[in-house]
Amino acid sequence: MACELRPVIHNSVSTLDDDDDDVTSSGFEDAENLGKRHRTYLTTNDKTDRCITNTCWQSYMRLWLTAGQNYPMIILFLTLKMTERLMKNIVTFAGMETNAGNWRSGILKPGLNALLGPTGSGKSSFLDVLAARKDPSGLSGEVLIDGVPQPSNFKCLSGYVVQDDVVMGTLTVRENLCFSAALRLSSAINQKEKEDKVNRLISDLGLSKVADRMVGTQLIRGISGGERKRTSIGMEMIIDPSVLFLDEPTAGLDASTANSVLLLLKRMANNGHTIIMSIHQPRYSIYQLFDNLTLLVSGKQVYHGPAHSALNYFSNIGYECETHNNPADFFLDVINGDSIAASMAKLQTAEAEDIELEEPGSTGQSIEEHLVEEYRKSSYAQETKAELERIMRGKEYSTKPKSRTITYNCGFFHQLNFVTKRTLWNLMLDPQASIVQFSVTTILALFVGIVFFGVKYDQNGIQNRYGALYFIVANQCFSTLSATELLITEKKFFIHEYTSGYYSVSVYFLSKILSDIITLRTIPCVVYTCIIYFMIGFKLTPAAFFIFLFTMILIEYTATAMTIAVSVGQSVVGVTKILQEMVFICMIIFSGLLVNLESVMAWLAWLKVLSIMHYGLTALQIVEFVGLKFCGNLSDELISNTTQGIICTGEQHLQAQGIDYSTWGLWQNHMALIIMTIIFLIIAYIKLRFMRKFS
Numbered sequence: 001m002a003c004e005l006r007p008v009i010h011n012s013v014s015t016l017d018d019d020d021d022d023v024t025s026s027g028f029e030d031a032e033n034l035g036k037r038h039r040t041y042l043t044t045n046d047k048t049d050r051c052i053t054n055t056c057w058q059s060y061m062r063l064w065l066t067a068g069q070n071y072p073m074i075i076l077f078l079t080l081k082m083t084e085r086l087m088k089n090i091v092t093f094a095g096m097e098t099n100a101g102n103w104r105s106g107i108l109k110p111g112l113n114a115l116l117g118p119t120g121s122g123k124s125s126f127l128d129v130l131a132a133r134k135d136p137s138g139l140s141g142e143v144l145i146d147g148v149p150q151p152s153n154f155k156c157l158s159g160y161v162v163q164d165d166v167v168m169g170t171l172t173v174r175e176n177l178c179f180s181a182a183l184r185l186s187s188a189i190n191q192k193e194k195e196d197k198v199n200r201l202i203s204d205l206g207l208s209k210v211a212d213r214m215v216g217t218q219l220i221r222g223i224s225g226g227e228r229k230r231t232s233i234g235m236e237m238i239i240d241p242s243v244l245f246l247d248e249p250t251a252g253l254d255a256s257t258a259n260s261v262l263l264l265l266k267r268m269a270n271n272g273h274t275i276i277m278s279i280h281q282p283r284y285s286i287y288q289l290f291d292n293l294t295l296l297v298s299g300k301q302v303y304h305g306p307a308h309s310a311l312n313y314f315s316n317i318g319y320e321c322e323t324h325n326n327p328a329d330f331f332l333d334v335i336n337g338d339s340i341a342a343s344m345a346k347l348q349t350a351e352a353e354d355i356e357l358e359e360p361g362s363t364g365q366s367i368e369e370h371l372v373e374e375y376r377k378s379s380y381a382q383e384t385k386a387e388l389e390r391i392m393r394g395k396e397y398s399t400k401p402k403s404r405t406i407t408y409n410c411g412f413f414h415q416l417n418f419v420t421k422r423t424l425w426n427l428m429l430d431p432q433a434s435i436v437q438f439s440v441t442t443i444l445a446l447f448v449g450i451v452f453f454g455v456k457y458d459q460n461g462i463q464n465r466y467g468a469l470y471f472i473v474a475n476q477c478f479s480t481l482s483a484t485e486l487l488i489t490e491k492k493f494f495i496h497e498y499t500s501g502y503y504s505v506s507v508y509f510l511s512k513i514l515s516d517i518i519t520l521r522t523i524p525c526v527v528y529t530c531i532i533y534f535m536i537g538f539k540l541t542p543a544a545f546f547i548f549l550f551t552m553i554l555i556e557y558t559a560t561a562m563t564i565a566v567s568v569g570q571s572v573v574g575v576t577k578i579l580q581e582m583v584f585i586c587m588i589i590f591s592g593l594l595v596n597l598e599s600v601m602a603w604l605a606w607l608k609v610l611s612i613m614h615y616g617l618t619a620l621q622i623v624e625f626v627g628l629k630f631c632g633n634l635s636d637e638l639i640s641n642t643t644q645g646i647i648c649t650g651e652q653h654l655q656a657q658g659i660d661y662s663t664w665g666l667w668q669n670h671m672a673l674i675i676m677t678i679i680f681l682i683i684a685y686i687k688l689r690f691m692r693k694f695s
Helices: 031-037 123-132 173-184 191-203 225-237 255-270 307-316 329-338 340-353 369-376 377-393 412-429 435-451 457-478 484-487 491-499 505-520 523-538 544-569 573-589 602-611 614-626 635-640 649-656 663-692
Strands: 042-044 048-054 057-064 078-081 091-100 105-108 111-116 139-145 158-163 243-247 275-277 292-297 300-306
Touching: 042 123, 042 307, 048 158, 111 123, 111 255, 111 329, 123 243, 158 225, 173 225, 173 412, 225 255, 243 255, 255 275, 255 307, 275 649, 292 307, 292 329, 292 369, 300 307, 300 369, 300 377, 329 369, 340 635, 369 377, 412 505, 435 457, 435 523, 457 523, 457 544, 457 573, 457 614, 484 491, 484 505, 484 544, 484 573, 491 505, 505 523, 505 663, 523 544, 544 573, 544 614, 544 663, 573 614, 614 649, 614 663
Parallel strands: 111 275, 111 292, 158 243, 243 275
Antiparallel strands: 042 048, 057 078, 057 105, 091 139, 292 300
16 A cells, blocks of 8 residues: 655644644654554564554654754654555664764655765765764764664664775676675575565666676776666665665766666655765756755754755855756855855845945854854754754663674674685686786796706705795795785775674684685695696605695795785785785795804894794705705715715705704794794784774
C-alpha cells in the first residue's frame, strides 16, 4: 500500500491524528513515546528481522549541534505515519560538539539532503559526526538510536560512501558487490539470497552491461568514472541502509556523469532513504534535485531548510540572486563575501539616497558572523530550537565522549575466508604484484646464475661462493620492498572497510600473512633458489639443498615482516622505502662481508644481532662451506697446516670469519630469524590495531 504522507510545515505544524496521544500538537512524536508504540516483529523470507507498524510512518532526522550554548545537538530519525512499510530507526545525537567546529540545529527529512559550503567549511567533518566516524576524542555528547544510546552495530545499519572510490580495481563490479554482501549481510542469509540481492542491486544501479567487467586500475582499463561511483554506492546499498552518507559524490566526475549519479541518489531518496551528502559547487540541474540544504561556513550553520526556499531567505536578509546565476554559486559568493548582486544593490541604494555605503557586517562584524547571526534570529532556527527543547525536556544525556566500537555480521572464520580469497585474487590479477614480481625474480636469478656459473673448488671458488651468497641474501631482503606499495595502497581500503564493519583487524592482518608472505613471497623464493642453486653449482646433496631453501624462505619471511612493520600506518610510499633502505644498508654493514665482525669495536659489535643479513649469510655459509675442500692436489698434512696462509677447507674459512659451524651454530641462526619474524609481526599488528582509523 502506498504511504500517505502528512505535510509538516515549520510555521504551523498540525497534529496527525486526534486519537493519537503520543503525537504532540507540533506534529512531532516524542522519542520516548515513539519507542513504546506497538510493533510487530516477524521473520521474512530473507531471514532478517523486520519491524512493521499499523500506521504510516515517515522518517525524520533532526540535528542539534551547539556552539558554546547549553542546548544539545540532536539528530533524530523520527518515524511518522507509515502504512505497511518497514519502520526506520530513530537516531538522536545529544549534546554533540567538536573541537574543530560547531553546528546549530536543523531537521533532515528522508530525501536528498545536501551539505554545501566552501573549501574548509567543515562539510566532511560534519558528515563524519553524523555518521559516527569522527574521532571520539574530539567529540562530546551522545548518539541515540530509537531513544537509546547508539548501538555498536550502527555502521552495519548505515552506509558511507567516501570521496575516493574504495572498490577493488582487479575485481569485477559483481565480485565487489558480492564481497560486500558476503561480509555485511547476516550469515543467516543463504548464498542464493545474497546473489539474488546483488543481481537486483546491479539492475537498480544500471550496471547490468558492465556487471562482469573489471573495475580497472592504473594499469588495467576498466569501467567509467560514473559506473565506478555507482559501484561504490552499491557496496553500501547492499545492506539497504536507512541512512546513506556520501562525501563529495561528484568529485572528479564530468557534468554528465555527475548528473547521472545524482539522479540515482534522487531515485533512492524517493524510495524512502535518507540521503545525506556533502557537495562543493553543484551545477543548477543538480541543485534542483535537493530537498534540503544546509550551508556551512567555518563549521557554523548559516542556513538550514528547504532548498527551494534558500533564495527567498537570502533575499530577505539583503542578498538578491541575479536572474541567471546558479543558486549554489550565489550562496558560495555570499559566504565568501563575493556577492556581486548584494554589492550592486547596496551601491544603488546608497547612490539614490546619497548616503555612505555600508555592507552587512561592516560595523565591526564580519560577513560570516553576520550570516550566522541572521540565521540564529530566523524563524527556521527558532522553531527548530523550540521543537527540540520540547523533545529533550525532562531528559538527561551523558556528554562523555564515546569510543568507536565495531561489530560484525559474520564470524571470524567467515571473514577470514572471504578476505583472504579476495586478497589472493587481487594479487594474482594485479600485474605489478604478480607478473612483474615473478618476471623480476626470474631475470635476477638467471643473471646471478650466469655471473657465478659453475664455481670451482679452488681459492677463487671460496671468494665466488662467499660473494654469491652475500648477493643472494641482499637481493632477498631488498626484493621485499615491493610489499610496501601494496600495503600503503590498501590502507584506504582497510580503514573504510574496517570502520564499515566488513571485518576485524585480526582478519585483515592474517589475510595479509596468508596471502602476501606465505604465497607471494614463498613461490618466487622457491623459483629463485632452484635457478641459482644449480646454475652456480652449490653443494649437490639433498640435505644441503633443502636446508639452503629453508634458510632462503626464512630470510624472505623475516625481511617481509620487517617491511610490513615499517609500512603499516604510513601514507607516502617514497618516504617509507627510503627508511627501509636505510635499515637494510645498516644490516649490510654488519652482515659479516664488508667488515670482519671480530674486529669491530665492542660498543658497535652488538648491532649484528639486529641484522637479518648477518643471520642469513651465516646460515648459508655453514650450509655451503662445511665439508668442502679447495686444495685437491695438496696432501692432508698441508691442508691441515694453516700456517701456509692458504684456506683449503670450508671449516677453515668459517673459522676465519668467527662462525660457529656446529649443528647448533647453524640452527641458532634459524631460531634468530624466526624470533625476529615474530617480533616484527607483533609490532606490525600493534601498529595496525592502534592506527588512527577515524578522521
